[in-house]
Amino acid sequence: NLKIGVVGLPNVGKSTFFNAITNSAVAAENYPFCTIEPEEARVAVPDERFDWLVEHFKPKGNIPAFLTVIDIAGLVKGASAGAGLGNNFLSHIRSVDAIFHVVRAFSDPDVIHVEGELDPVRDLEIIHQELRLKDIELLKKYIDMGEKSLQKLGQGGNAADREKKDEMVALKKVLEWLESGKDVRKGDWTNKEVEFINQQNFITAKTVIYLANLSEKDFARKKNKYLPKIKAWIDENNQGDMLIPFSGCLEQALSLMDPKSREEHLASLQTTSALPKIIVSGYSGLRLDYFFTCGPGEVRAWTIRKGTKAPQAAGVIHSDFERGFIMAEVYNYNDIRELGSEAAVKSAGKYLQKGRDYVVSPGDIIFFKFNV
Ligand code: GDP
Numbered sequence: 001n002l003k004i005g006v007v008g009l010p011n012v013g014k015s016t017f018f019n020a021i022t023n024s025a026v027a028a029e030n031y032p033f034c035t036i037e038p039e040e041a042r043v044a045v046p047d048e049r050f051d052w053l054v055e056h057f058k059p060k061g062n063i064p065a066f067l068t069v070i071d072i073a074g075l076v077k078g079a080s081a082g083a084g085l086g087n088n089f090l091s092h093i094r095s096v097d098a099i100f101h102v103v104r105a106f107s108d109p110d111v112i113h114v115e116g117e118l119d120p121v122r123d124l125e126i127i128h129q130e131l132r133l134k135d136i137e138l139l140k141k142y143i144d145m146g147e148k149s150l151q152k153l154g155q156g157g158n159a160a161d162r163e164k165k166d167e168m169v170a171l172k173k174v175l176e177w178l179e180s181g182k183d184v185r186k187g188d189w190t191n192k193e194v195e196f197i198n199q200q201n202f203i204t205a206k207t208v209i210y211l212a213n214l215s216e217k218d219f220a221r222k223k224n225k226y227l228p229k230i231k232a233w234i235d236e237n238n239q240g241d242m243l244i245p246f247s248g249c250l251e252q253a254l255s256l257m258d259p260k261s262r263e264e265h266l267a268s269l270q271t272t273s274a275l276p277k278i279i280v281s282g283y284s285g286l287r288l289d290y291f292f293t294c295g296p297g298e299v300r301a302w303t304i305r306k307g308t309k310a311p312q313a314a315g316v317i318h319s320d321f322e323r324g325f326i327m328a329e330v331y332n333y334n335d336i337r338e339l340g341s342e343a344a345v346k347s348a349g350k351y352l353q354k355g356r357d358y359v360v361s362p363g364d365i366i367f368f369k370f371n372v
Contacts, residue, residue, distance in 0.1 A: 002068065002097045002286045002288060002303070003040075003068045003069070003070050003095070003096045003097055003098075004067060004068070004069055004070070004096060004097065004098045004099065004100055004282045004285065004286060005069075005070045005071075005072045005092065005093055005095075005096035005098075005099055005100070006018055006069060006070065006071050006072060006099075006100045006102060007072050007075050007093060007099055007100070007101055007102070007127065008075065008101060008102035008103060008104070008123075008127065009075065009076065009077075009104070009114055009115065009123050009126065009127065010073075010076060010114050011104070011111055011112060011113060011114060012102050012103060012104035012123070012213060013102055013104060013106075013213040013248035014071060014073070014102050015071065015073075016213075016248035016249065016251070016252050017100075017102060017211065017213070017246070017248050017251065018041060018069065018071040019252055019255070020248070020251035020252045020254070020255040020275065021041045021043050021069055021255075021275065021279075022041040023252075023255035023256060024043065024254075024255045024275060039070060039071045039072075040068060040069070040070050040071075041068070041069045041071075042066045042067070042068050042069075043066065043067050043069060043279055044064040044065070044066055045064060045065040045066065045067055045279055045280060045283045045301075046276045046279060046280060047064065047065065047280075047301070049292075049333045049337075049363060050062075050064050050065075050292070050299070050301055052333075052337065053292060053294055053299045053333070053336075053365075054299050056336070057294050057295065057296065057299050058296075059294070059295065059296055059297055059298045059299045060296070060297055060298065061297070061298045062298060062299045062300065063298065063299075063300040063301065064301050065283070065288075065290045065301040065302075065303050066303075067279055067282050067283050067286075069100070069282070070092070070096055072089060072092045072093055072096070073089070075089055075093075075127060075130060076114065077114075077115070077126050077130070078130075080129075080130045080131075080133035080134040080137065081133075090134050090203075093131070093203055094201055094203060096206065097206065097207075097286050098206050098207040098208070098209070098282065098285040098286050099206050099207065099208045099209070100208075100209050100211050100278070100282065101124075101127060101208050101209070101210050101211065102211045102213055103120045103123055103124055103210060103211070103212055103213065103230060104118065104120060104123065104213050105118075105120050105212045105213060105214050105218075105224055105226040105227065105230065105245075106213055106214055106215040106218070106247075106248075106249075107215075108215075118226075120212070120226045120229065120230050121226075121229050121230065121233050124210075124230065124233050124234075124237075125233075128183070128237065128238075131183075131203045131204055132178055132181070132182075132183065132204055134203055135178055135184065135202045135203050135204050136175065136178050136179060138200075139171060139174065139175050139178065139200065139202075140175065142171065142200070143168060143171055143172060143175065146164060146167065146168050146171070147168060149164065150164055150165065150168065166192065166196075167196045170192065170193045170196045170197075171196060171200075173193065174187070174189075174193070174196075174197060174200075174202075178204070181237075182237075183204035183205075183208075183237075183238060184197060184202045184204045184205040185204060185205045185206070185207070185208075185238075186238060186239070186240075207241075207285040207286070207287075208238065208241050209241070209242045209243075209244060209278070209281050209282060209285055210230065210234060210241060210242065210243045210244070211244055211245075211246055211278065212224070212226070212227060212230055212243060212244070212245045212246070213246060213247065213248045214227075214245050214246070214247050215247060215249070216247045216249050216250040216253075216269070218247070219245060219246065219247035219250055219271065219274070220247075220250075220269040220270065220271040222245075224245070227245060230243060231243055242281055242285075244274060244277060244278055244281060245274065246274035246275075246278060247274070250269075250271075250273075251273060251274065251275055253265070254266070254273055287305060287306050288303050288304070288305060288306070289303075289304055289305070289306045289308075289360075289362050290302055290303050290304060290362075291304065291313060291360050291363075291364040291365070291366050292333065292363075292364070292365045292366070293317070293365070293366060293367070294365050302316050302317060303316070304316055304360060307359060308359070308360050309356065309357060309358060309359055309360070310325070310327075310328040310330075310354055310355070310356060310357075310358040310359075310360060310366075310368075311325040311356050313328075313360045313366065314328070314366075314368045314370065317368070320370065320372065321368050321370045323370075324370035324371035324372060325356065325368065325370050326368075326369040326370055326371060327353050327354060327355055327368075327369050328353070328354045328355075328358060328366050328367070328368055328369075329351065329352070329353055329354075329366065329367040329368075329369065330351075330352050330353075330354050330358070330364050330365070330366050330367075331345045331350050331351045331352065331364075331365055332350070332361065332363050332364055332365065333363035333364075333365060334363060335348070335350045336365065
């Protein structure tokens with residue numbers, strides 16, 4: 001079960017954002033397998049393909065893809081050294097697969113800023129620094145242990161020793177990179193180095209999506225004096241990471257309105273909610289994808305990692321499907337959308353039989369055949 005964590009300094013709007021997501025996630029409660037924890041929200045991933053398939057097949061039931069969002073409180077300056085909730089916080093953040101980094105860009109004299117003046121770039125620096133320091137600390141310990149075990153082995157030349165040596169060389173390179181002020185995900189690593197890196201669960205290796213919390217007014221007029229500075233900071237320090245402006249106050253208000261008031265409110269501000277974009281970006285930040293199963297009983301989106309092969313995709317539905325995998329009957333959403341029906345897809349020769357090596361494509365609609 002893959003998760004995205006919400007982090008940021010205190011009072012930047014994390015809970016407000018989290019509540020807006022939770023409130024708008026009414027759908028999740030209709031699904032019995034979704035346990036709802038106080039600090040955890042499951043939200044349906046908006047997808048017009050899914051909506052179209054439900055409309056087309058008119059199934060008895062439907063289950064969309066979900067994103068699990070975790071509220072991670074307690075990150076303050078000095079957290080890596082144990083300040084605030086310190087290590088508790090850090091173990092939470094190590095358990096998520098990607099990060100929403102909320103940064104405050106609204107001024108409000110009634111909302112105290114923990115670091116004094118409003119200064120989003122300083123805030124970005126603080127969090128960037130704390131997360132990196134934690135990676136450095138854990139990596140140093142790991143390297144120390146590794147070197148000691150190598151000393152014990154002497155100059156042993158077996159394959160395991162050589163592997164350990166290679167690992168130490170690679171990780172020392174990562175340590176240098178971190179100490180030079182950079183995040184692991186921004187490094188240019190060889191495949192071998194990536195293997196070692198993947199075993200470490202570095203915080204700074206996780207995908208980050210920056211969410212700039214603006215006042216309702218700034219959000220609606222798409223203007224805020226800090227946004228260009230935040231953008232420039234990201235370009236300089238973590239080029240390629242995504243920045244999405246939103247307004248915590250607005251989203252929370254919207255999430256409490258009935259659909260009609262919502263529309264009126266948005267129309268009066270001439271704007272739209274940023275939540276769908278945030279959720280979709282979070283989902284793809286996890287490098288997830290999904291395929292569909294469609295029939296009169298149910299239309300359902302199944303979550304897989306990008307690049308998953310047919311038998312493993314079948315295993316997401318049930319382990320028996322993977323064990324007894326015979327073949328996958330596959331066509332794509334684009335084909336049924338274009339041709340209008342499953343029958344038309346078949347007569348166009350686009351309803352295909354695929355074997356074990358087939359890599360599932362985004363938007364595939366699959367029917368698995370398997371031995372029981
Ligand atoms: P957290 O500590 O990061 O979880 O921050 P909260 O979500 O609890 O927000 C801290 C305070 O800022 C609360 O009083 C919120 O009502 C307020 N707040 C959150 N988002 C906005 C916003 O977009 N504009 C304004 N003016 N206040 C906000």
